[in-house]
Amino acid sequence: MSASKLPVLDEAANPPDLTFGEQLRMAGQSFWASRVRGRLILLSIALLAVILLLTYGQILLNRWNQPFYNALENRDLPAFWQELRNFFFIAAFLLVVNVAQTWFSQTTALYMREGLARDMVDQWLKGRRAYRLSVSSPLGVNPDQRLHEDARKLAETTTSLTIGLLQSTILLISFISVLWQMSGDFSIPLFGHQIAIPGYMVWGALIYAGGAAAASNIVGAALTRINADRYAREAEMRAALMWTNEHLEPIALARGEAVELRAIHATIDNVLKVIWKLAMGLTNLTWVSAAFGWLALIVPVLIASPAYFSGTMTFGGLMMAASAFTQVYTALRWYIDNFGAIADWKATLLRVMVLRAALTEPALTEDCAGQIxxxxxxxxxxxxxxxxxxxxxxxxxxxxxxxxxxxxxxxxxxxxxxxxxxxxxxxxxxxxxxxxxxxxxxxxxxxxxxxxxxxxxxxxxxxxxxxxxxxxxxxxxxxxxxxxxxxxxxxxxxxxxxxxxxxxxxxxxxxxxxxxxxxxxxxxxxxxxxxxxxxxxxxxxxxxxxxxxxxxxxxxxxxxxxxxxxxxxxxxxxxxxxxxxxxxxxxxxxx
The missing domain is CATH 3.40.50.300 (P-loop containing nucleotide triphosphate hydrolases)
Structure with a gap:
């Protein structure tokens, strides 16, 4: 009798090692296999249209700043009332679009969760995969956390982060051109010469957002690993509670409550240790995000002020430029504001896709050499x-x-x-x-x-x-x-x-x-x-x-x-x- 290897019987077997690209590919396969794929595609098209309308409304609102603040500067009351009326029209348009965006995004998240949850459960209970996984890998010991909570979080965060990224990208493209036009050819004197800096406010926004992004990456680099560790410890705690609940009678007969209590408290301690690390990591990240956030209140005006004080820009133009700068910076700092959420999303993606990869391994789905x-x-x-x-x-x-x-x-x-x-x-x-x-x-x-x-x-x-x-x-x-x-x-x-x-x-x-x-x-x-x-x-x-x-x-x-x-x-x-x-x-x- 030949002695073939036993890779899948090792109780300490490691989960499949997936790169981030492989995780995304696996998620794409899950989406394409989803029975709600068609509805998700239609909703995505509708969301794109709504985001474009929202961006158009924000451009209108940005243009409104110049005549409104010029009317204030010139004490022109008729123009002031006219711009107020224009504001309410723009605001009403943006309100309708915002409500539509919320409805479409929530509906997309719902169908996203349905598709992912059904696909994961289908893979889990297809054939005899669930049992084989339970005896061949630690992933099969308590997969309920990944199938339920992690799948829910992955669907919801994928929807919200994708919409946020798309909206920020469209805003960035739209307002960079506005800000570039408003910057003009700003010149600074240097060694007796005037050095022109085309679109200097755009470069200022890029440098400011780039600095914030670099600082956030350095400070929050460990958050993905900490989040993944947290979900693993949470799953262990949930499994311990479920195990105890399913065996209450033998525990009570053996007077083993104290032993079970110590075991559950140990899992709680493990969860709390990871949450403490996460709390410290988020606290350190807040130093960066909050600092750059508060500075953003004054930085746009500071960057636009040279053109105003040189007389080439009116007060209304200053406020319009500052508003455009804020839109560009907001779009650029989307990554900064969502660094913690992205780290959480990547950790959740890893946990769900590792389980899906394990469930679709040929050792579980096909007859392989060395098998009965x-x-x-x-x-x-x-x-x-x-x-x-x-x-x-x-x-x-x-x-x-x-x-x-x-x-x-x-x-x-x-x-x-x-x-x-x-x-x-x-x-x-x-x-x-x-x-x-x-x-x-x-x-x-x-x-x-x-x-x-x-x-x-x-x-x-x-x-x-x-x-x-x-x-x-x-x-x-x-x-x-x-x-x-x-x-x-x-x-x-x-x-x-x-x-x-x-x-x-x-x-x-x-x-x-x-x-x-x-x-x-x-x-x-x-x-x-x-x-x-x-x-x-x-x-x-x-x-x-x-x-x-x-x-x-x-x-x-x-x-x-x-x-x-x-x-x-x-x-x-x-x-x-x-x-x-x-x-x-x-x-x-x-x-």
Whole structure:
């Protein structure tokens, strides 16, 4: 048996290492695969039109400054009232456009979130990726934070930052030309000569905004990493709280509240440490952003004042130039004002796209070399061809693994088969390999073509909902008649639950282990599959329950039964053919 590598079974496996460009490409793929792509494109076009109208309104408002302030300087009352009327027309136009922009931006964010959330969930629950990720990567341990909170934040911040960047770019292009025209050819005396500086106010705005941007980059360089670390610690805290909530009964029985409390407090401490670092980073960034922000109140007037004092510019022209300078500077400092938000966005993008990249890795989505192949074959036959199950290492020098001792066994329709194994063999992995969940190993498992196979795990799944929904899961309730459901409950000795068939409860907490397994067998009776594979389902049950359940198995004349385990009751009641799982530890090859 060859000893192929085990990259995906390493519990400390690192997430995919994506560059920023790869993250953007992955986000683009997610957008293009979105079912709301068409609506987002139409909304983007509408938003662009609204932003252009808003920019036009701001240009009108900027031009209004000159006649208005000239009217004040000249004490021209009729002109003053005329400009006031003009102002209210412009303001009304801008108000309507602002409201339209808000509506379009909020709607875009909504559809952006819908598209991203649905795409991420689709990728997560496609095929058997979610399970495989949960056993192969730390990303699969608590993906809910990335699927819910991070996806929400990414959609909303992407929308707001994109709109802000687009609006600032259009403002910059529009007002730079205005400011350049107003600057004229400003000259400064130097060594007896007049040195002309065309568009000097534009250069002043560029230098001022560039200095602010450079300072912000230096001070806030670590914010992206700190934000990413914060989200990881928040996810760990949420997972700890969810784990405790799901295991309240055993914790209370063991009087383990103090231990759980210490563990949760430790996760809270980790979150608080990162938030403290983030608070300090944002505080330091505020020194830069606030300083340049306050100076922006006077800098435009200072830069425009030489032309005013030289007599080439009126007071109205000064105010118009100062307003245009403010628009250019505001557009240029968009990056500065949003440095923290951009760092947060990049951290969120990384977390979401790393998960999406992991979910679309060929190791999860395709049959790769060194994996068990599960494929359909002949009807009425289930075959194992050179199947070797590879397990996580149990010692530094060896890999755990096992195979079927019998040579290429074939199970035919109608048979009763038990598969047990050597001490220490984890039959659950073999059970999952048959279901296509555990690809780690070699060989082929050939399933009967078009024959329905029902897999029954040792721990039944009890989804929240009505009892009748659990009986039918994963099919719709309409697939079965209510009288058949009642008959199935009666057959497994759960007639007392008949009046509760339509009740919605946390049945995993209401029913004990015996009742949950009996409910699973009631589903088996309803489903009547051609093949049923059991993973040690009789282990640890009361003798009376075992007797009832083995009786159900005996009654399934049209179902092929494959039982993984060592149940004496199954042996005695069904006299199955027995296959053996044999350990084959493989030494790790020297590097």
């Amino acid at each position: 192949v599960v494929e359909p074959g002949k009807p009425g036959e289930l075959a194992f061809e050179d199947v070797y199950i590879r397990t996580p290492s149990e010692a530094e020098a060896r890999w755990g693994g096992y195979h079927i001792r019998e040579e290429a066994p074939v199970i035919h329709a109608g048979e009763r088969v038990m598969i047990n194994g050597d001490p220490g063999v984890n039959r659950r992995q073999f059970f999952n390999a048959m279901a296509g969940l555990w690809p780690y190993g070699e060989g082929r498992i050939v399933l009967p073509e078009e024959d329905h196979i029902l897999f029954l795990p040792q721990t039944p799944y009890m989804p929240e909902g009505r009892l009748i929904d659990i009986l039918a899961y994963p099919e719709e309730v309409a697939a079965y008649r209510e009288e058949d459901a009642l008959a199935a409950l009666k057959a497994v000795k759960l007639s007392r639950l008949a009046p509760l068939l339509k009740d919605r409860k946390r049945w995993d907490r209401v029913l004990d282990k015996e009742e949950q397994m009996a409910l699973t067998f009631a589903h088996l009776l309803l489903r009547q599959p051609k093949w049923a594979v059991f993973n040690d389902v009789l282990e640890g049950l009361e003798p009376e329950t075992v007797k009832v359940l083995t009786g159900i198995m005996q009654s399934l004349d049209q179902t092929t039964l494959i039982y993984l385990g060592r149940s004496q009751a199954f042996l005695e009641a069904l006299s199955p053919r027995v296959l053996h799982l044999e350990r084959m530890d493989v030494p790790v090859p020297e590097v």
